[in-house]
Amino acid sequence: MNISKPKLAVFKFASCDGCQLTLLNCEDALLSIAGEIEIAHFLEASSAVQAGPYDLTLVEGSITTPQDAERIQEIRKQSKKLISIGACATAGGIQALRNFKNVDDFISVVYAHPDYIDTLDTSTAISEHVRVDFELRGCPIDQAQLIELITALLQSRKPNIPTHSLCMDCKQRGMVCVMVSQGTACLGPVTHAGCGVLCPACNRGCYGCFGPMETPNTASLRTSWEKLGIATKTIDQAFCGINANAPAFRKEHDASGK
Amino acid sequence: MHQENEDRSFKVEALARVEGEGGLTVKMKDGKVADVQLRIFEPPRFFEAFLRDRQFTEAPDITARICGICPVAYQMSASHAMEDACGVTVGGALRDLRRMLYCGEWIESHTLHVYMLHAPDFLGYDSGIHMAKDFPDIVERGLRLKKIGNTLMTLLGGRSVHPVNVRLGGFYRVPTRSEMAALKPDLEWAREAALQTVQWVAGFEFPDFEQDYTFVSLRHASEYPINEGRIVSNKGLDIAISEYEQHFAEEHVAHSTALHSRLDGNKLYFVGPMARYNLNFDRLPDAVQKAAEAAGLRQQCRNPFQGIIIRSLEILYACEESLRIIDNYKPPKLPSVAVPPKDAIGYGCTEAPRGLLYHRYRIEGNGKIREAKIVPPTSQNQRIIEDDLSRLIPKIIDFPQDKLKHRCEQAIRNYDPCISCSTHFLDLKIEEAD
Numbered sequence: 170m171n172i173s174k175p176k177l178a179v180f181k182f183a184s185c186d187g188c189q190l191t192l193l194n195c196e197d198a199l200l201s202i203a204g205e206i207e208i209a210h211f212l213e214a215s216s217a218v219q220a221g222p223y224d225l226t227l228v229e230g231s232i233t234t235p236q237d238a239e240r241i242q243e244i245r246k247q248s249k250k251l252i253s254i255g256a257c258a259t260a261g262g263i264q265a266l267r268n269f270k271n272v273d274d275f276i277s278v279v280y281a282h283p284d285y286i287d288t289l290d291t292s293t294a295i296s297e298h299v300r301v302d303f304e305l306r307g308c309p310i311d312q313a314q315l316i317e318l319i320t321a322l323l324q325s326r327k328p329n330i331p332t333h334s335l336c337m338d339c340k341q342r343g344m345v346c347v348m349v350s351q352g353t354a355c356l357g358p359v360t361h362a363g364c365g366v367l368c369p370a371c372n373r374g375c376y377g378c379f380g381p382m383e384t385p386n387t388a389s390l391r392t393s394w395e396k397l398g399i400a401t402k403t404i405d406q407a408f409c410g411i412n413a414n415a416p417a418f419r420k421e422h423d424a425s426g427k
Numbered sequence: 428m429h430q431e432n433e434d435r436s437f438k439v440e441a442l443a444r445v446e447g448e449g450g451l452t453v454k455m456k457d458g459k460v461a462d463v464q465l466r467i468f469e470p471p472r473f474f475e476a477f478l479r480d481r482q483f484t485e486a487p488d489i490t491a492r493i494c495g496i497c498p499v500a501y502q503m504s505a506s507h508a509m510e511d512a513c514g515v516t517v518g519g520a521l522r523d524l525r526r527m528l529y530c531g532e533w534i535e536s537h538t539l540h541v542y543m544l545h546a547p548d549f550l551g552y553d554s555g556i557h558m559a560k561d562f563p564d565i566v567e568r569g570l571r572l573k574k575i576g577n578t579l580m581t582l583l584g585g586r587s588v589h590p591v592n593v594r595l596g597g598f599y600r601v602p603t604r605s606e607m608a609a610l611k612p613d614l615e616w617a618r619e620a621a622l623q624t625v626q627w628v629a630g631f632e633f634p635d636f637e638q639d640y641t642f643v644s645l646r647h648a649s650e651y652p653i654n655e656g657r658i659v660s661n662k663g664l665d666i667a668i669s670e671y672e673q674h675f676a677e678e679h680v681a682h683s684t685a686l687h688s689r690l691d692g693n694k695l696y697f698v699g700p701m702a703r704y705n706l707n708f709d710r711l712p713d714a715v716q717k718a719a720e721a722a723g724l725r726q727q728c729r730n731p732f733q734g735i736i737i738r739s740l741e742i743l744y745a746c747e748e749s750l751r752i753i754d755n756y757k758p759p760k761l762p763s764v765a766v767p768p769k770d771a772i773g774y775g776c777t778e779a780p781r782g783l784l785y786h787r788y789r790i791e792g793n794g795k796i797r798e799a800k801i802v803p804p805t806s807q808n809q810r811i812i813e814d815d816l817s818r819l820i821p822k823i824i825d826f827p828q829d830k831l832k833h834r835c836e837q838a839i840r841n842y843d844p845c846i847s848c849s850t851h852f853l854d855l856k857i858e859e860a861d
Contacts, residue, residue, distance in 0.1 A: 185496075
């Protein structure tokens with residue numbers, strides 16, 4: 170028995186489970202990953218649960234309750250390296266749409282007894298609560314990027330995960346631009362690469378599920394969309410989606426005075 | 428983790444091998460079960476609230492995010508509801524492609540549950556990964572089968588978790604005949620693997636636990652139900668999808684962020700693969716019916732522990748159906764039909780891997796969503812799970828504590844509960860009642 174295998178933990182906060190599923194979806198690599206590491210805490214997959222400390226912790230989901238705000242602090246203390254995975258953990262997720270409305274109104278729309286519900290006014294990224302060693306983007310995260318990240322961390326090297334725009338990847342693949350050729354509104358010029366240009370490959374404009382790239386020019390993209398005749402409200406809603414609370418996108422939909 | 432006392436009340440703080448977070452509290456008094464609470468502490472995300480004022484075209488992408496395990500179910504219920512509001516019907520090859528995308532999700536989700544989450548209960552392992560050490564060929568077969576479900580979803584949906592290619596009226600892009608044909612060798616292997624899965628799980632040991640359930644599922648005139656049909660039960664219910672809320676009501680209880688559902692007053696009911704099977708056995712093709720008979724199942728099955736066999740039969744069905752669709756496929760002229768918005772209410776109900784998934788929307792003529800209501804399968808099953816446990820525990824109360832707790836968890840996993848979905852769902856606690 171190899172006693173020096175690194176311990177992996179996976180924790181979930183407010184989320185859809187899709188990013189954890191991406192790990193289980195690594196069908197070809199799953200058993201070899203499980204051979205290199207010890208799965209110490211992964212409730213969705215295993216009832217065997219070990220106490221910390223953990224060498225590598227993956228955190229899915231956003232912080233939306235007072236209890237979770239405390240739980241993440243304890244998880245950080247137990248983790249040598251803590252990686253947040255997915256749009257919820259890196260930006261607050263789609264549930265961060267509450268940040269721009271009155272949460273009490275939201276509760277009363279969904280629940281008959283608001284007094285049973287204990288929730289924060291906001292849905293926030295893990296990095297707003299604790300130090301995070303790496304943020305892996307996407308809604309959901311990309312499987313190849315996840316494997317690259319785990320491998321790099323196991324080998325103590327920097328992960329090869331580009332921070333440029335989706336637009337760059339599209340050009341590199343020699344794809345016809347949906348915005349230029351069809352007038353389709355696309356968030357590709359400001360969206361973080363990593364999905365593998367899925368939407369343009371389906372003749373659809375990118376809807377930003379990987380969140381903002383490094384230093385995006387959202388104002389310039391707004392102008393391009395306006396030239397396509399797209400209404401201000403529609404542009405605002407495009408920035409106010411799955412990554413609505415990511416600072417660069419938030420600034421853009423706040424800017425037009427909503 | 429759990430506590431033991433004379434009254435044998437107990438608690439499971441955090442249930443494993445379920446999708447999402449929840450626990451179980453069992454309160455015992457004078458040697459009898461006083462209360463069973465499936466506690467769902469998955470934090471609320473308020474989808475129905477923030478759908479208001481969004482565009483109706485966004486509903487498939489937004490509601491997919493309710494669940495990473497069954498996003499297609501959300502996309503399909505949302506699309507059908509919006510199309511219903513706008514008076515649009517999607518037929519022909521587009522309808523077939525939707526059905527096949529959904530088959531991909533059934534294969535992926537059911538295989539995950541059968542191999543990775545539920546089989547370890549029957550064989551005494553903590554996880555599918557632990558099981559792989561003793562049964563490498565079986566676990567690898569499961570992983571390959573699951574991967575084929577994902578491959579199918581990737582071709583038709585762009586990716587398997589939160590597909591990008593679904594839109595109201597159809598798709599953004601439809602596959603070519605050769606892309607579809609390329610799936611055939613994998614699906615033919617999968618059909619064989621599914622049959623072997625049925626035979627494998629049929630050999631498990633099942634506790635004797637038959638109940639007189641009220642099963643509820645869709646029923647279609649000619650097909651095993653996926654996207655369309657009437658809502659029926661084995662106790663006489665037969666209604667249109669639009670009549671759902673006249674018969675089913677949701678209730679908010681303190682121990683759960685999932686709303687509990689009731690049928691016609693206060694009746695408990697059961698949704699999911701076992702309900703579909705019992706109500707639609709005659710709609711299964713011969714090959715699947717024969718596999719069921721060979722596995723020792725009759726046309727009616729009332730033991731929820733045998734749900735793992737039925738889930739495996741549905742994997743087989745989904746492979747058969749996908750192969751049939753591929754053979755008949757002629758690409759449609761356009762990837763979608765137009766869905767112009769109307770000031771109207773629309774209803775959609777489809778069969779998610781875990782059961783009936785209901786959506787209702789009220790939209791305006793400009794396409795803005797005024798109101799949204801979503802009832803996921805696990806919140807509908809929450810009370811029947813609690814009821815199963817309150818009937819099961821007295822039979823096994825003499826078991827040692829860890830075996831008792833394990834059997835309760837297994838009984839919960841019979842329903843493949845998806846807690847992320849149902850929140851508006853589970854941790855096991857057994858406590859002494861006051």
